[in-house]
Amino acid sequence: MSGFNRRPRRRHAQRYEDMSVEAANDVGLWKFENCPYIADVYTGCNIYTSMNVDRMHQLLKGVFKDYTWEWMVDFLKGIYVTEKALELIDERFFALPRFSNIRQFGDKLTRVKQWTGSEYKDMLKVWLAALAPLLKGHPNHLKFLKSVTDFILIAGYHSHTETTLRYLQDALYGISRNIHLFLPYHHNQSISKIPKIHSLFHYLECIKEIWFRR
DSSP: OOOTTTTOOOOOOOOOOOOOOOHHTTTOOOBBBBHHHHHHHHTTTTTTHOOOOOOOIIIIIIIIIIIIIHHHHHHHHHOOOHHHHHHHHHHHHSSOOOOOOOOOOTTOOGGGGOOOOHHHHHHHHHHHHHHGGTTTHHHHHHHHHHHEEEEEEHHHOOSSSSHHHHHHHHHHHHHHGGGGGGGGSTTTTTTGOOOOHHHGGGHHHHHHTTTTTT
């Protein structure tokens, strides 16, 4: 039984410079006879232009759910009592009228710990209408939510024109103008240290260079 719990010995990966052309091809790498080091193969490659934007993880899960939504909940907890704020949010989403392609979230929205991508999209459709009455007297906070919503929706277009790119730029301006209102609810209170927020400033450039434009 002593050998049953023994961890298997790890095999060390073969170094690139020691690989033959065939061995490199087997693991999906290019190997040239006169280029012993992998850095020589990718000379001139800019890794930053090789990465595309990710609407699901950067915008829906990151900017929307992990940051803006959590900041908004913490802000409402500061206005109302903590439990009362959660109850009000649940009531507002539960009171949304039934309509085609509008999800009914029930009365326990804030108790859900994990969401899917489709649920993020459905929340994004209605959260402005649901939370607007709770933000009465805080117009700039509501403007920030609208700018985030506009940016995520416009960034998801399958094609763009000069007009839609200008709308995207306007939404980004609205985000950068009002995000300081929510930074006290982030642990380091610095936008430069939030990679998914910082990625917003590169979307316009990526769309122009990579995405299809009419």
